[in-house]
Amino acid sequence: MRLLEKIGRLPVGVLATSVGLVTLSNIYLLLGFPILKHLAMMVAILVRLAALLKITVHFRIFKSEYKQAVPASLYGTFSMLTMIIGSYLVNYEETIGKAFWYIGILLHLIHTVVFTYEHVVKGVNKDSFTPTWFVTYDGLLVSTVVGSAMGNQFYKK
Numbered sequence: 001m002r003l004l005e006k007i008g009r010l011p012v013g014v015l016a017t018s019v020g021l022v023t024l025s026n027i028y029l030l031l032g033f034p035i036l037k038h039l040a041m042m043v044a045i046l047v048r049l050a051a052l053l054k055i056t057v058h059f060r061i062f063k064s065e066y067k068q069a070v071p072a073s074l075y076g077t078f079s080m081l082t083m084i085i086g087s088y089l090v091n092y093e094e095t096i097g098k099a100f101w102y103i104g105i106l107l108h109l110i111h112t113v114v115f116t117y118e119h120v121v122k123g124v125n126k127d128s129f130t131p132t133w134f135v136t137y138d139g140l141l142v143s144t145v146v147g148s149a150m151g152n153q154f155y156k157k
Helices: 003-008 013-030 034-057 059-066 069-074 076-089 094-121 133-138 141-150
Strands: none
Touching: 003 034, 013 034, 013 069, 013 076, 034 059, 034 076, 059 069, 069 076, 069 094, 069 133, 076 094, 076 133, 076 141, 094 133, 094 141
């Protein structure tokens, strides 16, 4: 099977798993295992690239998943991962890191508006109202957690 076909079947949950992996890698960094932090970030960058390919090359699949509340709510982790990658990259290239951070914030705001319209304004399906919705509505908090690394004075207060 071709790689692009496999990417089309990439489960959205892998994005959430990557967010968890890079978060856990911060603990290992504090314990003196910096290589694990770097490896986790490389995996997260590859996962994000694969997800971006899925969204662009297999837009039909992405659109059908986004019509379902649970997968759609998990797509918020795409923007969260973008912000986290930005906070990692800012240590090596400030402009690129900040660009990723700002893009992640913008993507998450767009995701929140679209998700709210599709799954709240059009009508809430009680069967699809699950804890994954918190990813969408609390995901923007990632920007504040990693924001201090950006040198933004607002987050240093």
